[in-house]
Amino acid sequence: MHALATLLPVGAPALPLDEAGKYVAAAFIVFMVLLVVYVAIMAAKLQRIEKELRELAGFAENRAKGEEAAPARDEVSAR
Amino acid sequence: MYGKGLRPLSIATVVAILAAFSLVFFYAPLDADQGFIQKIFYLHVPLAITALIGFVIGGLFAIAHLRSGNRKWDAYSYVSIHMSVIFGVAVLITGSIWAKASWGHWWVWDEPTLVSFLIVFLMYATYYPFRYAIEDPERQARYASVFAVTAGAFVPLNFMAVRMAQSLVHPRTFGTANGGLPGEMMLVFLCCLATMALLWVTLVKFELTAKSASGQVKRLRRALDAPAPGGASRIAPEVS
Amino acid sequence: MTPSRTAFATILAKDLRAELRTWQSLPAMALFATTTFVIFRFGLDRTQLSGSLASGVLWATLLFAALLGVNRLFVSEREEGGFDAIRLAPIDRSVLFSAKAAALVIYLLALELVAVPIFALFFLGSAAALAPLVLVLLLANLGIAATGTLISSMAVHSRARDLLGPLVLLPLVVPLMIAATGASEPLLAVGGPGYHRFGTWLAVLSLYDLIFLLVGYAVFDFLLED
Numbered sequence: 001m002h003a004l005a006t007l008l009p010v011g012a013p014a015l016p017l018d019e020a021g022k023y024v025a026a027a028f029i030v031f032m033v034l035l036v037v038y039v040a041i042m043a044a045k046l047q048r049i050e051k052e053l054r055e056l057a058g059f060a061e062n063r064a065k066g067e068e069a070a071p072a073r074d075e076v077s078a079r
Numbered sequence: 080m081y082g083k084g085l086r087p088l089s090i091a092t093v094v095a096i097l098a099a100f101s102l103v104f105f106y107a108p109l110d111a112d113q114g115f116i117q118k119i120f121y122l123h124v125p126l127a128i129t130a131l132i133g134f135v136i137g138g139l140f141a142i143a144h145l146r147s148g149n150r151k152w153d154a155y156s157y158v159s160i161h162m163s164v165i166f167g168v169a170v171l172i173t174g175s176i177w178a179k180a181s182w183g184h185w186w187v188w189d190e191p192t193l194v195s196f197l198i199v200f201l202m203y204a205t206y207y208p209f210r211y212a213i214e215d216p217e218r219q220a221r222y223a224s225v226f227a228v229t230a231g232a233f234v235p236l237n238f239m240a241v242r243m244a245q246s247l248v249h250p251r252t253f254g255t256a257n258g259g260l261p262g263e264m265m266l267v268f269l270c271c272l273a274t275m276a277l278l279w280v281t282l283v284k285f286e287l288t289a290k291s292a293s294g295q296v297k298r299l300r301r302a303l304d305a306p307a308p309g310g311a312s313r314i315a316p317e318v319s
Numbered sequence: 320m321t322p323s324r325t326a327f328a329t330i331l332a333k334d335l336r337a338e339l340r341t342w343q344s345l346p347a348m349a350l351f352a353t354t355t356f357v358i359f360r361f362g363l364d365r366t367q368l369s370g371s372l373a374s375g376v377l378w379a380t381l382l383f384a385a386l387l388g389v390n391r392l393f394v395s396e397r398e399e400g401g402f403d404a405i406r407l408a409p410i411d412r413s414v415l416f417s418a419k420a421a422a423l424v425i426y427l428l429a430l431e432l433v434a435v436p437i438f439a440l441f442f443l444g445s446a447a448a449l450a451p452l453v454l455v456l457l458l459a460n461l462g463i464a465a466t467g468t469l470i471s472s473m474a475v476h477s478r479a480r481d482l483l484g485p486l487v488l489l490p491l492v493v494p495l496m497i498a499a500t501g502a503s504e505p506l507l508a509v510g511g512p513g514y515h516r517f518g519t520w521l522a523v524l525s526l527y528d529l530i531f532l533l534v535g536y537a538v539f540d541f542l543l544e545d
Contacts, residue, residue: 020115023180027119027173028100031126034169035278042285049292056296059305145541202490209487212477222473225538226487229469232534233491236527240494243516243523244501 081288085281092274092281099267099274107267116180121267123173125275126166127196131234133163133279134203138231141224153220154316156227158286160206162279167200191245195238202230202237220316290317322410330418335425337395344388345429352384352434356441368442374503377438378496381427382463384434386485388426389467392419393475406543416468416539420532423464431456448506451517455502458524462495465531472542498523 103121110117137159144152174193179185188194209226213219260268294317300307338344359376360366368376396402396415405415435456439446466488474484502520505513 020180023176024115024118027122027176030172030176031122031169034165034172038165038282042289045289046292049289049296052296052300056299056303056305060303063303145538198490198493205487205490209473209477209483212479212483213473214478215476218476221541221544222476225469225473225542228538229466229491229531229534232530233494236494236530240497240523240527243519244497 081284081291085284085288088277088281088284092277095270095274095277099271102267102270106263108261108263110264113181116177119173119177119180121271123170123177125268125272126173127170127192128272129275129279130163130166130170131196131199132276133159133166134199134234135231137163138227141227141231144220144224145228150217150220150316153224154287154290156224157210157316158283158290160203160227162283162286164200164203164206165282166275166279167196167203170196171200189245191242192238194245195241198237198241199230199234202233206230216316223316290315293317322408323414326405326408326410326414327418327421330415331421334395334418334422338422338426344391344426348384348387348426348430349433351387352380352430353437355380355383356434356438360441366442367444369444369507369509371500371504373442373507374500376442377435377503377507378459378500380438381431381434381459382489382492382496384430385427385463385467386488388423388430389463389471389488390474390481390484392423392468392471397475402543411540412543413536413539415543416472416535419472420464420468420535423467424460427460427463428456431460443507444509445511448503448512451506451512451514452503454521455499455506455524458521458528459495459499461528462524462531463492465528465535466491466495469531469535469538472539495524495527498527 099121103118107118107121109115137156140152140156140159144150144156171193174190174196175185178187178190178193181187182189206223206226210219210223213222297317356376359380363372363376365372393401401415405412435449435452439449467484470488470491471484474480474487477483498520502517502524505515505517
């Protein structure tokens with residue numbers, strides 16, 4: 001308990017409430033912004049994965065259809 | 080399966096953040112010396128503790144990787160360190176805001192904990208160029224684990240050395256006048272700490288899930304012999 | 320001698336012989352240090368240094384000169400298959416770590432033998448601080464050798480190896496620098512050597528050395544895996 005107290009330094013001057021409020025607000029806003037930016041980047045990543053999955057699904061379906069249709073597909077895949 | 084449990088974890092994290100912030104602003108008493116500025120510490124210190132523990136966890140995963148050779152531990156190690164570096168950015172920014180509010184400068188060398196954290200952050204920031212410079216993926220993973228272990232050993236040494244250096248320049252007294260933290264403050268602090276830890280775990284899980292999905296897509300692509308879209312990531316380990 | 324000790328002696332002797340024959344590291348390190356001192360003379364616009372300035376200039380210069388030696392430490396192993404030889408030999412692979420670290424300690428000692436007297440000549444009023452400074456130098460050398468060998472052995476396998484080594488090594492040696500300068504600053508004070516917290520800083524240096532020598536020795540095996 002006491003050890004944790006040493007992590008909260010005291011002894012620096014206090015500011016009037018309105019000025020102090022700006023800084024506290026800034027700190028919490030920075031935190032929220034970082035969090036939101038991170039979630040946005042994650043969302044973009046997941047969208048890209050979804051897109052690739054759709055592409056791959058389409059590719060696989062096309063290939064399945066192609067194999068049904070023509071026997072000369074061996075040339076294409078060998079390339 | 081990494082994605083399991085993500086939804087409840089995320090909901091719990093959001094609830095925890097809202098609850099913790101409410102406690103900070105509506106329940107925690109005003110600090111006698113620092114006034115309203117002190118509220119920043121409910122954000123700054125839990126972030127810092129979480130980041131540091133995250134680095135240690137990264138080191139532990141690295142040890143597991145070295146001993147088992149299983150690359151999944153390397154992925155865990157990478158994500159742990161990655162997340163702690165991101166938390167570290169938040170620590171340094173909130174620390175700087177506190178410094179400006181308390182001392183009038185955007186950075187002060189008076190706070191040994193903040194200075195130590197800066198050095199630790201700089202150390203782990205080299206993790207990325209280090210990984211990127213090693214091309215062979217298996218070797219990259221091994222060396223990254225060695226880095227994580229070495230850096231893990233470095234953290235406590237660094238905090239000790241910086242703290243010792245500071246007292247020569249600027250003796251500081253910590254804690255409140257009566258030598259401890261009032262009960263309500265301690266409660267709010269612990270809630271914030273738990274919240275940040277929960278946030279860290281949730282985001283790590285998110286990263287691992289995204290990586291795993293990416294890895295599965297790659298496997299699928301290889302199995303189907305489909306053409307690849309563009310350059311693959313060279314520094315982030317793959318998860319399948 | 321046990322096979323490990325033979326290997327240790329062989330690797331160390333090979334390194335020293337190569338250095339004595341080609342002189343690829345030591346003269347460069349010594350010259351670099353001397354020129355850096357001159358740069359500091361003009362950069363700080365001072366002809367006499369004492370206390371924290373003297374300590375800072377000395378240790379910063381030694382550290383950057385050491386980086387030159389660290390960069391070249393494993394180049395011959397990389398180019399001539401030394402790593403493979405160790406892997407195949409039926410000995411404890413960490414012996415490569417000990418031998419290389421020992422070589423680096425010797426290079427650093429040689430560097431300091433030249434650079435420190437020159438530093439005293441350029442900037443110090445008296446040589447009184449040099450004797451206790453030796454103790455600090457010895458302990459710091461061990462720490463730089465331990466971390467330098469570990470990082471260098473990995474950096475040599477990377478692209479841009481000359482960049483990567485210093486990049487990763489510099490933050491890693493910050494605690495060592497803090498302790499070394501902490502011990503040296505009172506030694507180089509104007510009125511004559513002081514010993515404020517000398518023992519404490521030496522203890523910190525020793526702890527640093529111990530930890531990183533152990534870490535280096537323990538992980539080196541994993542570094543050499545195929």
